[in-house]
Amino acid sequence: MATLIILIVVALFLAAILTGGYNEQYLDRVKQNWLWDWITTVDHKKIGILYLIGGGLFFAIAGLESLLIRIQLMFPNNKFILGDVFNQLLTMHGTTMIFLVALPVLFGLMNVIVPLQIGARDVAFPFLNSLGFWLYFAGGLLLNISWIFGGAPDAGWTSYATLALNDFSPGPGVNYYVLGLQIAGIGTLISGINFLVTIINMRAPGMTYLRLPLFTWTTFVTSALILFAFPPLTAGLFMMMFDRLFETNFFATNGGGNATVWQHIFWIFGHPEVYILVLPAFGVFSDVISTFSKKRLFGYHSMVFAVVLIGFLGFMVWVHHMFTVGLGPIANTIFAVATMAIAVPTGIKVFNWLFTMLGGRIRFTTAMLFATGFIVAFVMGGVTGVMLAVVPADLQFHDTYFVVAHFHYVIIGGVVLGFFSGFYYWWPKIFGTFLDEKWGKWHFWLFYLGFHLTFFPQHFLGLFGMPRRVFTYEAGYGLELNNLLSTLGTFLMTAGVFCLVFNVLRTVIKGQQAPGDPWDGRTLEWSISSPPPEYNFAQVPQIRGLDAWWLEKQEGNDRMPPAEPLGPIHMPSPNYLPFVMTLGFFISGLGFVFHSIEVGFLGLAVVIVTLYVRSFEEDHGYHLHPKELEEGVNGS
Amino acid sequence: MGGKSGLRHWFVWLTLILVSAGCTNPSMSVLDPAGPVGREQLKLIYLSTGIMTLVVLVVAVLYIYIVIRYRERPGQEGEIPEQVEGNKKLEVLWTVVPIILLVILAVPTIATTFNINEKPDPAESIRVNVIGYQYWWGFEYPEFGVNTANEVHIPTGKKIEFILRAHDVIHAFWVPSLGGKEDLNPERNTRLVLQADKPGIYEGKCAELCGAAHALMNFRVIAHPPEEFNEWIASQKSPDSTPQSDRGREGQRLVGQNCIGCHAVENAGYPVQGSTGPTLNAFSKRTRIAGVIDNNRENLTTWMVDPQGVKPGNRMPAFDHLTEEQIDAIVQYLLELK
Ligand code: HEM
Ligand SMILES: [Cu+2]
Numbered sequence: 001m002a003t004l005i006i007l008i009v010v011a012l013f014l015a016a017i018l019t020g021g022y023n024e025q026y027l028d029r030v031k032q033n034w035l036w037d038w039i040t041t042v043d044h045k046k047i048g049i050l051y052l053i054g055g056g057l058f059f060a061i062a063g064l065e066s067l068l069i070r071i072q073l074m075f076p077n078n079k080f081i082l083g084d085v086f087n088q089l090l091t092m093h094g095t096t097m098i099f100l101v102a103l104p105v106l107f108g109l110m111n112v113i114v115p116l117q118i119g120a121r122d123v124a125f126p127f128l129n130s131l132g133f134w135l136y137f138a139g140g141l142l143l144n145i146s147w148i149f150g151g152a153p154d155a156g157w158t159s160y161a162t163l164a165l166n167d168f169s170p171g172p173g174v175n176y177y178v179l180g181l182q183i184a185g186i187g188t189l190i191s192g193i194n195f196l197v198t199i200i201n202m203r204a205p206g207m208t209y210l211r212l213p214l215f216t217w218t219t220f221v222t223s224a225l226i227l228f229a230f231p232p233l234t235a236g237l238f239m240m241m242f243d244r245l246f247e248t249n250f251f252a253t254n255g256g257g258n259a260t261v262w263q264h265i266f267w268i269f270g271h272p273e274v275y276i277l278v279l280p281a282f283g284v285f286s287d288v289i290s291t292f293s294k295k296r297l298f299g300y301h302s303m304v305f306a307v308v309l310i311g312f313l314g315f316m317v318w319v320h321h322m323f324t325v326g327l328g329p330i331a332n333t334i335f336a337v338a339t340m341a342i343a344v345p346t347g348i349k350v351f352n353w354l355f356t357m358l359g360g361r362i363r364f365t366t367a368m369l370f371a372t373g374f375i376v377a378f379v380m381g382g383v384t385g386v387m388l389a390v391v392p393a394d395l396q397f398h399d400t401y402f403v404v405a406h407f408h409y410v411i412i413g414g415v416v417l418g419f420f421s422g423f424y425y426w427w428p429k430i431f432g433t434f435l436d437e438k439w440g441k442w443h444f445w446l447f448y449l450g451f452h453l454t455f456f457p458q459h460f461l462g463l464f465g466m467p468r469r470v471f472t473y474e475a476g477y478g479l480e481l482n483n484l485l486s487t488l489g490t491f492l493m494t495a496g497v498f499c500l501v502f503n504v505l506r507t508v509i510k511g512q513q514a515p516g517d518p519w520d521g522r523t524l525e526w527s528i529s530s531p532p533p534e535y536n537f538a539q540v541p542q543i544r545g546l547d548a549w550w551l552e553k554q555e556g557n558d559r560m561p562p563a564e565p566l567g568p569i570h571m572p573s574p575n576y577l578p579f580v581m582t583l584g585f586f587i588s589g590l591g592f593v594f595h596s597i598e599v600g601f602l603g604l605a606v607v608i609v610t611l612y613v614r615s616f617e618e619d620h621g622y623h624l625h626p627k628e629l630e631e632g633v634n635g636s
Numbered sequence: 637m638g639g640k641s642g643l644r645h646w647f648v649w650l651t652l653i654l655v656s657a658g659c660t661n662p663s664m665s666v667l668d669p670a671g672p673v674g675r676e677q678l679k680l681i682y683l684s685t686g687i688m689t690l691v692v693l694v695v696a697v698l699y700i701y702i703v704i705r706y707r708e709r710p711g712q713e714g715e716i717p718e719q720v721e722g723n724k725k726l727e728v729l730w731t732v733v734p735i736i737l738l739v740i741l742a743v744p745t746i747a748t749t750f751n752i753n754e755k756p757d758p759a760e761s762i763r764v765n766v767i768g769y770q771y772w773w774g775f776e777y778p779e780f781g782v783n784t785a786n787e788v789h790i791p792t793g794k795k796i797e798f799i800l801r802a803h804d805v806i807h808a809f810w811v812p813s814l815g816g817k818e819d820l821n822p823e824r825n826t827r828l829v830l831q832a833d834k835p836g837i838y839e840g841k842c843a844e845l846c847g848a849a850h851a852l853m854n855f856r857v858i859a860h861p862p863e864e865f866n867e868w869i870a871s872q873k874s875p876d877s878t879p880q881s882d883r884g885r886e887g888q889r890l891v892g893q894n895c896i897g898c899h900a901v902e903n904a905g906y907p908v909q910g911s912t913g914p915t916l917n918a919f920s921k922r923t924r925i926a927g928v929i930d931n932n933r934e935n936l937t938t939w940m941v942d943p944q945g946v947k948p949g950n951r952m953p954a955f956d957h958l959t960e961e962q963i964d965a966i967v968q969y970l971l972e973l974k
Contacts, residue, residue: 298721340738340741343738359720361712386684390684395677395816465839
C-alpha cells in the first residue's frame with residue numbers, strides 16, 4: 001500500500017520534471033494538455049468515447065482470458081491451466097465481460113447517441129455523467145489489478161457464499177470482486193439515473209414518448225431497470241464485504257448465516273441485469289433494421305410495449321437460476337411459468353423486425369449484417385432459454401455447458417452483435433469517418449461463424465454430461481470432438497476481433513470523411529454534421545412525428561425546423577472533481593481490499609472533501625454565442 | 637407423445653455427427669437415461685426441443701425468404717418502399733401462437749416437477765445421506781449403519797432417497813444418466829429421488845463451483861441387482877481390515893501413524909478416527925482413487941506421493957517424506973482392506 005502511494009507521488013514528480021519543471025506555468029501546461037482535457041470533460045460525446053475505449057480495453061483482457069480457458073479445454077486431461085488459476089480466469093472473464101464490457105460499451109453508444117436522438121444539447125447531469133464513467137473505470141481497474149497484487153477472485157462471477165467467504169476464499173481475491181464491483185456499480189447507477197432524467201426532461205419540443213426512436217426507448221427502460229436492480233447488488237456486496245472484513249455472518253453458515261440468501265439477492269439483481277444488457281441491443285437493431293430496409297419500424301407501438309413488458313417481467317423470474325437449490329416444486333413452477341411468459345414479448349419483437357424488412361429495400365452494410373445475423377443467433381439463444389425454464393429439464397441442464405451455450409448465444413448473439421452493429425452504424429456520426437466495409441465484412445463473417453462454431457457444440461457437451469466451470473474432462477465420454485470444435489471457433493472469433501482492431505486503427509489513421517447523413521437515416525442524430533458540434537444543435541429542432549428526420553426529408557427539407565431562434569447556448573465547464581472523487585473511492589477500495597481500515601477511511605475522506613468542494617462550487621458554465629455558431633448551423 | 641420417435645431420430649442423427657465415433661461411454665449422457673427420473677426429464681427435453689426447433693425453423697424460413705427477396709438490387713437505390721405502420725391481425729397472431737405453444741409446454745412441466753419431487757414411501761425405498769466435502773463425497777446408509785465414500789452402491793429397481801447436505805461450501809449432486817441434479821447446502825438438507833433400472837456404473841459429478849478441485853469432484857453410482865446389493869451391505873457392515881501379509885502389517889502400523897487423523901478405518905485395531913478425508917473402509921473394493929484414477933497399485937503409489945499432481949487443489953498432503961518401502965507397505969495394506 002505504502003509503496004503504491006510512493007510510486008504515485010514519484011510519478012507525479014517525474015511528470016512535472018520531465019515536462020519542464022514545476023513552476024508557475026506548470027498548471028497552465030497541464031490544463032492545455034490533451035489528457036487533462038479528457039479527464040475533465042463533461043461533454044457527453046467525449047464521455048461516450050471514453051466508455052468505448054474503456055470497454056474495448058476490458059474486452060481485450062476478458063477475451064484473452066476466455067482464449068486461455070478454451071485452450072485448456074481443447075483436449076481431455078490437458079495440463080495447461082489447472083485448479084485455482086483456472087477458476088480465477090473463469091471468474092475474471094465472466095465478471096469483466098458482464099460488468100466492464102457489455103454494459104459500458106452500450107453506455108458508450110447511449111451517451112453519444114441518445115441526446116442526439118431526442119434533440120437535446122446535453123445530458124441532464126454532465127458532472128454526474130463524468131463521475132459515472134470514472135467510477136466505472138476505477139472499479140474495473142481495481143478488479144483487474146488483482147492479477148498483479150494478491151490474486152484474482154476465483155469464486156465465479158456469481159461469487160456464491162459460502163465459497164466466497166473468508167473460510168474458503170482467504171486472501172484478497174474476493175475482496176477485489178466485492179469492492180471493484182461496488183465502485184463500478186455506483187458509477188452504473190449514477191449513469192442510469194442520468195439517462196432517465198435526460199430522456200424525461202430534455203426532449204426537444206414535439207418529441208413525445210411515442211415518437212422516441214427505439215434505441216432511446218430501450219435506453220429508457222434499461223435505465224429504469226438499473227435504478228431498481230443495482231441497489232440490491234449494492235446491498236448484497238456490502239453484506240458480503242462485511243462478512244469478509246468484519247465477520248458479520250450474513251451468509252456464513254457456521255456463524256448462523258444463510259448462504260441461500262446471497263443467491264436470492266444476487267439473482268434479484270442478476271436476472272434484470274441480462275435484460276439491462278440486451279434491451280439496448282434490441283434498440284440498436286430496431287434503428288439499424290429500419291434504416292437499412294428504408295422502412296419505418298413495423299408495429300412501433302407493440303415494440304415499445306414489448307420492451308416495457310420485458311423490463312417488468314425481468315424482475316419476476318430470478319428463481320429460474322435457482323431451480324436446483326431445493327426451494328420446492330411450488331416456487332419452482334411459479335417462476336418457470338413467469339419465465340416462459342417472457343418469450344411472448346420477445347417473440348413479438350422478432351416478428352416485428354422480420355416484418356420491418358419485408359417489403360423493404362435491404363442494404364447489407366456491415367451494420368445490417370450484424371443486425372440480421374443477430375436475429376438468427378438470438379432466436380436460438382432465446383429458445384434454449386425457454387427450454388431452461390422447463391424445471392425438470394433444467395435439473396439436467398443447470399450448471400452444464402448447455403447453459404454456457406445458452407447465455408453466450410444470448411449475450412454474444414444479442415448484446416455483442418448488437419454492439420458491433422451499432423458501432424459500425426454510428427461510427428461515422430461519432431468520429432466523422434467511415435469504417436472500412438471490406439474489413440467490416442471480414443470481421444462479421446469470421447466472428448459470426450466462429451461464434452456458432454464455438455457455442456453450438458456446447459449444447460451437446462452439456463447433454464453429454466459436462467458440467468460448466470470445470471478445468472478438465474476425461475476422454476471416452478464423447479466430449480473430445482465438441483470441445484475441440486469449440487476451441488477452434490474461439491480462434492476464428494479472435495481473428496474476427498483482430499479485423500475490427502485493424503479496421504479501427506486504419507480508419508483512425510486515414511479514414512474517409514463522412515457526411516452528416518451517410519446512411520439516409522431516419523432519426524434526429526443524422527440531421528446534424530458528423531461529428532456533431534460541441535453543442536449538438538445550434539437551434540433545438542421542432543419534432544413533427546416519428547422518424548423526425550426522415551419525415552422532413554420526405555417533405556423536401558434539408559434541415560430540421562428550429563423550435564427556437566438562434567441564441568446563446570449554455571455549456572457546462574469541464575471539471576476535475578469527478579476524477580479526484582474517483583481517486584478517493586479507488587484508494588478507499590484498495591485499503592479495504594487489504595483490510596487496512598485507515599487507508600479505507602482516508603479514501604472516503606477524500607470523497608467527502610470533494611463532495612464538499614463540489615457543493616460550494618460557483619461555476620455556472622459558459623455561453624457560446626450565435627456569432628461563433630454561424631457556420632455550424634444544422635447542416636448535413 | 638406422438639412425435640417422439642421422429643424427434644429421437646433427429647437427436648440420434650445429430651448425436652452421431654457430433655460425437656467422435658466409437659469411444660462414447662454412455663454412462664454419463666443425459667440422452668441415454670438409465671432410470672425413470674432421467675427418462676421423464678428426457679421426455680421434456682425432447683418435447684421442448686421439438687417445439688423450439690419448430691419456432692427456429694419458422695423464423696429461419698421467413699428470414700431467409702425476406703433477406704433474399706427484399707435485397708436492394710442495382711437500380712433500386714432511389715426507390716422508397718411503402719411505409720407500413722403495422723398489422724393488428726398479424727401482431728395478434730404472433731402473440732397468441734406462442735402463448736399456445738407455451739401452455740403445451742407448461743402443463744407437463746408443472747406435472748413432472750411435482751411428480752419427481754414426491755417423497756417416496758419409506759418401506760419401498762432406501763435412504764442415503766450424501767455429505768459433500770471439498771472435494772469428495774461421503775455416503776451414509778442410516779438404515780444399515782454403513783459408511784462409504786466417493787462410490788455409492790444402490791440396488792436396481794428401487795427408489796433411492798438421497799438426503800443431501802454440504803459440509804463446507806455448496807456442491808451439487810449430479811448423475812446425468814439417472815436424473816437431474818440438486819444442490820447440497822451447508823445450512824439445510826435437500827432431497828433427490830433417483831432410481832436405476834439395470835446394474836451398471838453411472839458417473840456422477842459435482843456441478844456447483846466449489847473451489848480449486850471442483851472439476852475433479854467425481855463419484856460413481858454402482859447399481860447392483862438387489863441380492864448382490866444386500867451382499868455388499870453385509871460386507872460393509874463388518875469390513876475386513878486385518879492385514880494379510882507382513883508388508884501389510886507394516887502398512888497397518890504406518891496408516892495408524894500417518895493417515896487416520898483424516899481417514900477412518902474400521903476394525904483395524906485403532907479407534908475409527910478422522911473424517912477430514914474419505915473413509916478407507918474396504919478400500920480395495922473401490923474402483924477409483926479420489927474419484928479420478930483407477931484403483932491399482934501403481935496409481936495408489938502415485939497418489940500417495942503426489943496427490944496434488946493427480947487432483948490439483950485437493951486437501952490431502954503429499955507423503956513424500958516416507959521411504960519408498962513405507963509407501964509400498966501402506967499401499968499394500970490399503971489393497972488388503974476388504
Ligand atoms: C470471445 C468470446 C467468448 C468466449 C470464447 C467465451 C468463453 C467462455 C468460456 C469457455 C467460459 C467458461 C465456461 C465454464 O466453464 O463454465 C465462459 C464463461 C462465461 N462467459 Fe464467456 N466467452 C466469450 C465471450 C463472453 C462475453 C462477450 C460475455 C458477456 C458479455 C461472456 C460472459 C461469460 C460469463 C458471465 C461466464 C460465466 C463465468 C462464471 O461461470 O463465473 N463471455 N466464457
Ligand atoms: Cu463440489
